[in-house]
Amino acid sequence: MAGKPKLHYFNARGRMEPIRWLLAAAGVEFEEQFLESAEDLEKLKNDGYLMFQQVPMVEIDGMKLVQSRAILNYIASKYDLYGKDIKERALIDMYTEGMADLYEMILLLPLCRPEEKDTKIALIQEKTKNRYFPAFEKVLKSHEQDYLVGNKLSRADIQLVELLYFVEELDPSLISSFPLLQALKTRISNLPTLKKFLQPGSPRKPPTNAKSVEEARKIFKF
């Protein structure tokens, strides 16, 4: 029997969290090896485990995968969460790439200088309300189906709902004028595998705090 996938990262959301969500949604149990010091990262590098000297890295099916997109693409394909053909995949990719752009802005917020923080938050709020949420609301409205693509659960739904929770932690009011997004969030959150993941005690990581940022600075030396 194949071993469980093993995730190598530090004990925080960062760039590994979408991977945790996707595996969890697919009902796949996984192990995690947490980097706790700069030496832990050096060891992974020296052992030749990190193709471009970076994490996330996921050991799966005999491979050591790096680059979060490559990892997400692989998991999505393997667990049939990537549409039924290349045209559906193109739509899924277009949507998830847009999500990744917004996600990245929120992800990097804890790392910005204090004097820049308010400006960055305002920018995130503006883009969420005027660019990203309207786009996804429009997609759902256009076909009135339960899922973003092909009337079937895909990574696009899972990744969008993760993003909705992420945005909600920043500003819960932003979703208020998007009824279809709210309905999607409820619906996807109630899928048995995700319902379990959203409960305490799951591998889901808590919001990033100052302590996490300090730990990351120590491990990744920035």
Place this chain on the structure above:
Amino acid sequence: MAAKPKLYYFHGRGRMESIRWLLAAAGVEFEEEFLETREQYEKLQKDGCLLFGQVPLVEVDGMMLTQTRAILSYLAAKFNFYGKDLKERVRIDMYVDGTLDLMAMIMLAPFQRPEEKQETLASVIQKAKARYFPVFEKILKDHGEDFLVGNKFSWADIQMLEAILMVEELNASVLSDFPLLKAFKTRISNIPTIKKFLQPGSQRKPPPDAHYVDLVSNILQF
């Protein structure tokens, strides 16, 4: 007969260039509409062609595709440049994500302030020589084949050549310690469709100049 793909972007490399390379490598003719004014850009947005209000936009097979990676993945799959199975595809994804990271740094440099720009370009050369090129040199050495993945020409090879040429424009001797990459560069450049794309008069775009930077800054208003 299918219409030719149509590319909407500025008259320069930017985020569209990798898409031009892929189409050219596949021997597919394409049309281009160049954005020259803010009004043209706003019209595209108002007409609902841009899901997230952004270019690149590629009209292909009845879809209005945006998000560079979504477009590239679709075209790679369509033209059989994406490996023969999931395991080959994940390797291609890892390699192209690495090279896209490197090229993104080069692409953003002209838009930075002079001091930042110098730092970025120095970092590109350093990363190319220490992080990226050694990986691909080793891949070629380990399997001794002509192409990066699966002994067959793929998206990974096209992107690798594009990245090599871009870095060489910054530092002509950057391949001096990488004999296999040098041979790879010659070999891939001689593939008939690529050879044609590398000749004057093709749709390949020149490196950005001050005029291009001004044009893009004005149209995108930053």
